[in-house]
Amino acid sequence: MPTPIITICYDDREYADTIIAQLSCHGDLQLIKKRLPLGDYQLNQWLIERKTLADPVLSLCDGRLFSQIARLAESDFKVALLIEGKTQDISEYKIHREAIIGALCAISIHFHIPVLRSQSQTETAKLLYYCAQQLNHDTSDLKLTGRKPKRQKSRQLFILQSLPQVGPKLAKRLLCHFLTVEAVMTASENELTQVEGVGKKKAQKIRAILTHSAECPHY
Numbered sequence: 001m002p003t004p005i006i007t008i009c010y011d012d013r014e015y016a017d018t019i020i021a022q023l024s025c026h027g028d029l030q031l032i033k034k035r036l037p038l039g040d041y042q043l044n045q046w047l048i049e050r051k052t053l054a055d056p057v058l059s060l061c062d063g064r065l066f067s068q069i070a071r072l073a074e075s076d077f078k079v080a081l082l083i084e085g086k087t088q089d090i091s092e093y094k095i096h097r098e099a100i101i102g103a104l105c106a107i108s109i110h111f112h113i114p115v116l117r118s119q120s121q122t123e124t125a126k127l128l129y130y131c132a133q134q135l136n137h138d139t140s141d142l143k144l145t146g147r148k149p150k151r152q153k154s155r156q157l158f159i160l161q162s163l164p165q166v167g168p169k170l171a172k173r174l175l176c177h178f179l180t181v182e183a184v185m186t187a188s189e190n191e192l193t194q195v196e197g198v199g200k201k202k203a204q205k206i207r208a209i210l211t212h213s214a215e216c217p218h219y
Contacts (some may be wrong), residue, residue, distance in 0.1 A: 005030050006029045008023060008029060008041055008042070008129075008132050009032040009033075009036065010034075010036075010190070011034070011036040011040050012035050016040075016124070019125045019128070020127070029129065038075050039077070041128055043132045044132075048082050048116075050084060051083055051084070051125065053086070053090055056083060057100065058093075065103060066103075066106070072113065081107060081113050081116065082115075082127065084117075084120065086119050104137040127203070136176055154187060156180075160175060160181060163209065164202070164205040165205060169197070170197045173195050173196055185210055187208065188207075189207050190203075
């Protein structure tokens with residue numbers, strides 16, 4: 001049985017000769033150079049944004065980092081951020097390590113964007129290849145088993161967790177009971193209390209936040 005061909009597309013503005021050369025060494029890998037509207041590499045439904053370690057530090061200092069990340073997060077693709085370089089590369093920048101760690105935590109937690117790390121272009125090429133292998137394997141499994149991506153369910157649970165006193169476990173129980181987010185949002189207090197973990201007071205708080213009129217300024 002022939003080895004499946006793995007495809008990686010890379011942006012024609014990406015200047016990383018070592019990465020491209022290293023990836024070209026893999027016989028089961030097809031490289032395609034094209035203009036990507038976002039990201040530097042495309043692996044199936046994933047976009048990989050590659051930045052040298054100095055890039056996020058500079059953009060964090062001038063306030064551009066989170067606007068860039070927000071634009072990536074709004075993409076229809078799944079997105080990962082790959083940061084390349086060593087700490088010595090930013091030794092001359094006057095920025096606290098805690099600020100960098102905080103920014104990376106915000107990117108991972110609030111924007112739901114995984115952060116990958118590599119020390120060099122050679123290591124970046126290995127990461128991209130390993131990621132492409134994993135995604136290619138997942139795609140094969142998807143075709144064989146009929147499993148569907150879980151991203152939509154994650155978004156549904158995220159929405160439900162914005163309700164008062166609703167954590168991850170209760171969000172799952174609500175979704176399993178009502179099947180759709182819309183059904184949860186339109187459920188009565190009595191219907192909400194049918195779910196384990198939702199008492200009368202919690203049901204009242206959920207209904208109150210959903211029906212309370214917002215005070216909007218007049219323009």
